[in-house]
Amino acid sequence: MYKDQSGRKSLDIESTPAGAGMGRNHEKWKRMEEELRCLRRENLCRSTRTIESAQKSHVRYRGRDMLMLASNSYLDFCDEERIKEYASRALMEYGTGSGGSRLTTGTTALHIRLEEALARFKGREAALVFNSGFAANTGILPALCREGDVIYSDELNHASIIDGCRQSKARTVIYRHNDMEDLEKKILAHPGETGLIVSDGVFSMDGDIVDLPGLVRLADTYGLLSMIDEAHATGVIGRSGRGCEEYYHMEGRTDILMGTLSKAIGAEGGYVCGSRILVEYLKNKARSYIFSTSLSPVTMAAAIRGLELLDQEPWRVQRLSENVAWFCECLRRHGLEVSSHSAIVPIFVGDEGRAIEASERLMEQGIFIPAIRYPTVRKGGAILRAALMASHTRQELAGAARAITRAVTAPAVAVPDF
Numbered sequence: 236m237y238k239d240q241s242g243r244k245s246l247d248i249e250s251t252p253a254g255a256g257m258g259r260n261h262e263k264w265k266r267m268e269e270e271l272r273c274l275r276r277e278n279l280c281r282s283t284r285t286i287e288s289a290q291k292s293h294v295r296y297r298g299r300d301m302l303m304l305a306s307n308s309y310l311d312f313c314d315e316e317r318i319k320e321y322a323s324r325a326l327m328e329y330g331t332g333s334g335g336s337r338l339t340t341g342t343t344a345l346h347i348r349l350e351e352a353l354a355r356f357k358g359r360e361a362a363l364v365f366n367s368g369f370a371a372n373t374g375i376l377p378a379l380c381r382e383g384d385v386i387y388s389d390e391l392n393h394a395s396i397i398d399g400c401r402q403s404k405a406r407t408v409i410y411r412h413n414d415m416e417d418l419e420k421k422i423l424a425h426p427g428e429t430g431l432i433v434s435d436g437v438f439s440m441d442g443d444i445v446d447l448p449g450l451v452r453l454a455d456t457y458g459l460l461s462m463i464d465e466a467h468a469t470g471v472i473g474r475s476g477r478g479c480e481e482y483y484h485m486e487g488r489t490d491i492l493m494g495t496l497s498k499a500i501g502a503e504g505g506y507v508c509g510s511r512i513l514v515e516y517l518k519n520k521a522r523s524y525i526f527s528t529s530l531s532p533v534t535m536a537a538a539i540r541g542l543e544l545l546d547q548e549p550w551r552v553q554r555l556s557e558n559v560a561w562f563c564e565c566l567r568r569h570g571l572e573v574s575s576h577s578a579i580v581p582i583f584v585g586d587e588g589r590a591i592e593a594s595e596r597l598m599e600q601g602i603f604i605p606a607i608r609y610p611t612v613r614k615g616g617a618i619l620r621a622a623l624m625a626s627h628t629r630q631e632l633a634g635a636a637r638a639i640t641r642a643v644t645a646p647a648v649a650v651p652d653f
């Protein structure tokens with residue numbers, strides 16, 4: 236038996252009663268058990284922490300108030316009164332579930348309103364909502380690319396892009412992170428082949444921003460489609476939070492803009508924005524859209540109101556960006572080398588065990604910030620990933636920067652094996 240990050244005892248196969256349906260002696264179970272043991276030994280075993288309040292800049296965890304420095308709710312919309320009020324009305328009017336996939340009973344008037352709002356917000360002809368960002372990527376890429384095509388994918392792209400590439404059966408060519416020279420070399424090595432370049436807009440762990448001018452130039456030059464994942468860009472970069480195109484003043488230049496409603500917008504669901512033809516095609520070809528029960532109307536309503544607030548109150552985006560600049564400056568004053576132009580500030584630790592220790596120290600001090608380890612980042616490349624919100628105060632961030640510096644520079648403590 237070992238303890239998870241909440242300090243609770245977690246399932247251990249040894250302690251599971253025989254006959255509990257696990258086929259106790261089966262080779263597969265043994266292999267799973269061994270793999271879990273191995274993950275624990277290498278400080279790579281994952282578990283969950285149970286939050287006992289709404290997701291906002293302060294949360295309750297194990298009965299304590301904690302400063303939340305890990306949430307993707309960048310604009311602090313998950314617990315926003317006007318959004319909750321609008322979603323509650325949708326709950327009373329439309330109920331809890333959609334009852335089917337989008338193509339059967341799962342499309343409500345709210346889905347249509349949301350898709351219209353997304354298309355407007357991103358300056359595109361049309362939009363399509365998926366059940367999550369993950370489902371969007373694993374739906375879009377296999378629908379658009381098949382055997383015989385090439386997908387050029389940044390080496391640090393999100394797992395959902397990686398899985399979408401795999402499912403597509405197209406040849407996937409990985410280029411060095413945000414390196415347009417390397418990308419061009421790789422495109423030239425596959426002359427005449429049709430395909431697509433795909434990249435995170437804001438990279439989910441490093442927080443850096445895609446070289447959109449370079450990527451679009453190559454796509455145009457070589458007749459490839461361009462696709463940007465705006466999961467961490469929407470509501471965060473660009474003067475009014477419209478994402479990468481606004482950030483670079485390149486409105487309308489990308490073929491496919493994909494994103495999620497689960498981060499700055501404070502709801503759930505993925506989306507794609509693009510031409511009418513693209514959306515019509517995906518409705519007919521994207522399997523994660525066709526074969527999955529649609530999101531609840533309540534979630535749609537929350538997303539509609541979240542988008543409206545983002546549109547009406549761009550000062551939130553400004554506040555977030557000021558917070559990031561201030562937090563980075565505080566960390567740098569303490570001697571840590573950091574920089575970010577998004578809401579994600581990675582603090583490099585390296586060793587997985589040390590990253591866990593630092594995270595646990597910070598937890599004890601009331602700062603919620605997780606250690607990110609392999610396979611989310613490379614082995615030996617563990618980080619503390621700070622994710623900032625518009626509602627954090629300068630004082631909170633200055634205090635957190637001090638505590639983080641102490642935690643990551645403290646001498647290592649010998650941690651007993653589980």
Ligand SMILES: Cc1ncc(COP(=O)(O)O)c(C=O)c1O
Nearest residue numbers: 367368369393395439466495497
């Ligand atoms: C870059 C990127 N794309 C896609 C996703 C998936 O989005 P969702 O959480 O809505 O499934 C994430 C989520 O972590 C992400 O970081």
